[in-house]
Amino acid sequence: MRKVRAVLVSAVMVLGVSLTIGATPAHAERLAGVFKDHSECERIGTSGITQGWWDGYSCVWEGDYRYYFLYA
Structure with a gap:
């Protein structure tokens, strides 16, 4: 049971890290x-x-800077 739990925890951690690395910010x-x-x-x-x-x-x-920022 411990081995199965260790494998599942490892798989969840790897999946979480891969999703975090692949995420792109909304303002790309x-x-x-x-x-x-x-x-x-x-x-x-x-x-x-x-x-x-x-x-x-x-x-x-x-407004904080009082300028227009051009994003492309």
Whole structure:
């Protein structure tokens, strides 16, 4: 019984570690720029799509820093 329990505990631990390592954060986009003006952020985001640098982007206002962050 002890051997079976030891094997089961080991299998559960390995499964847990493999799921943790394979997990991707929800905000897997990379920071592509920081801008004072929303229009500048949008311009660079659109330019990045045109140039093929990224497939999509988002300009997010961060009130703590008082800047727009471009994520692509």
